[in-house]
Amino acid sequence: MTLSLIPLGVGDAFSALHYSACLALQAEGKWLLVDCPHPIRKMLRENGRRAGAPNLDVGSFEGLVLTHLHADHASGIEGWGFFHHFVLRRRAIVLTHPWVARDLWPGLAPSMGVLARGPERTKTAYKEEDFFEVRTFVDQTTLGPFTIRCRTTWHHIPTVALRIEAGGRTLGYSADTAFDPSLIEWLSDADLIVHETNLGGAHTPYEKLASLDPELRARMRLIAFPDSFDRDASVIAPLVEGERVTL
Numbered sequence: 001m002t003l004s005l006i007p008l009g010v011g012d013a014f015s016a017l018h019y020s021a022c023l024a025l026q027a028e029g030k031w032l033l034v035d036c037p038h039p040i041r042k043m044l045r046e047n048g049r050r051a052g053a054p055n056l057d058v059g060s061f062e063g064l065v066l067t068h069l070h071a072d073h074a075s076g077i078e079g080w081g082f083f084h085h086f087v088l089r090r091r092a093i094v095l096t097h098p099w100v101a102r103d104l105w106p107g108l109a110p111s112m113g114v115l116a117r118g119p120e121r122t123k124t125a126y127k128e129e130d131f132f133e134v135r136t137f138v139d140q141t142t143l144g145p146f147t148i149r150c151r152t153t154w155h156h157i158p159t160v161a162l163r164i165e166a167g168g169r170t171l172g173y174s175a176d177t178a179f180d181p182s183l184i185e186w187l188s189d190a191d192l193i194v195h196e197t198n199l200g201g202a203h204t205p206y207e208k209l210a211s212l213d214p215e216l217r218a219r220m221r222l223i224a225f226p227d228s229f230d231r232d233a234s235v236i237a238p239l240v241e242g243e244r245v246t247l
């Protein structure tokens, strides 16, 4: 049994080089998506093929774990919900903290809540539960082989970091956060820690991570970095879109 991941996007909200932060996790033949930026199907197709999973698509996933609602992490959710409803004909399972869930449907309702359908353009009302099965959790939940824990981070809007266990291995993901030693401690015993680094007070400066204990740094990979980030000079390896990382 193993836990592995494919980075589907590694860039930040302003990137002209990369898709934005998104991970596909696999354990026991099951897939879990962590965040869902647009264009998620193109990200799945291109990076699934690079990573040796050529059939990876929306229908491959047990569900989606959502860290927060900034567009570089969540702009694909509208399409994710429509694809589940109209193509797969089942609801999309979304796992997230209640503070994130609270704002999910109000943000989606203007483009999903009333649809004009058929030749008469009959206005049809849709509810969140027509598209999504939102399962909130404040501490721990499970989905298929995955045990998922969350912890709120220091960011502009409600955001959760994650610890995801499967196959006896643990992935820690900072999500978006200011540098927070207590969060690093919470993530520190994971087999692999995916940590963001970017500019500004609600993100984590590279220098803070580079000064961490070398043993901890060695288990860390970077994500959501700006295009200007010097990947070759980094003492912590940045994730690469379409690689397969086995924990």
Ligand SMILES: [Zn+2]
Pocket: 068, 070, 155, 176
């Ligand atoms: Zn953010």
